[in-house]
Amino acid sequence: MSDLSVSQASSVGARVPREVLLYAAVGGAxxxxxxxxxxxxxxxxxxxxxxxxxxxxxxxVKGAMAFAALALVQWRLRRPASARLALGYAAALIPMTLAPGLIWSLAAIAPGAALFHAGFILFLVLAWRDDAVALPSRRGL
Structure with missing residues (x-):
């Protein structure tokens, strides 16, 4: 086995657990x-x-927004990303997916809204600072 195939295999193996952990954390939240x-x-x-x-x-609507953010994060994590960035995206998605259940129950509307918006703002800041997601004008094209 060549060094190239070993590095490719380890790269693929490193991505799968990251996505599984992300799904577990978001689903659990x-x-x-x-x-x-x-x-x-x-x-x-x-x-x-x-x-x-x-x-x-x-x-x-907040659940749909959280689902869309999860899809974007999944797309982003299929490309090389640091563990710190992946953890940041997970930290943004967890409150976004926790909030709709709290709001739906009508028992914790204000905390649910605060959690959702805090996670959404963190998600937007991370995406804004992430070079792989940057707009062409920000890349200097």
Whole structure:
């Protein structure tokens, strides 16, 4: 086996666990959000039904945004990336996937929104600073 094939094999092997860990962390955070939300379950009896619909739709939109961010991170991590950057992206995605479950339950709307927006801002800053995701104008093209 040549040195080139060994380095390629180790590169592929290093990427797979990173993606698996990312999926496990993000999936676990999403599940935790749903479970904590169910545990804190607030009654919707004192809320107008229109408000309940609005807040639950907001939770669905935030879940879709978290899913889109996960897809972008998955695309980004298929290219060489430092462990620090991968950890940063995971740290951004975890609160983004935790938040929709909290918001859906209507028991922790403000903390859920704060978690989501903190993770989203971190995600945007990381993507902005990541040279592999930079816009052509930032690359000097």
């Amino acid at each position: 999403g599940l935790a959000g749903v479970l904590v939300g169910r545990w804190l379950q607030a009654g919707t009896g004192d809320m107008e039904w229109q408000l309940v619909l609005l807040l639950r739709f907001m939770a669905i």
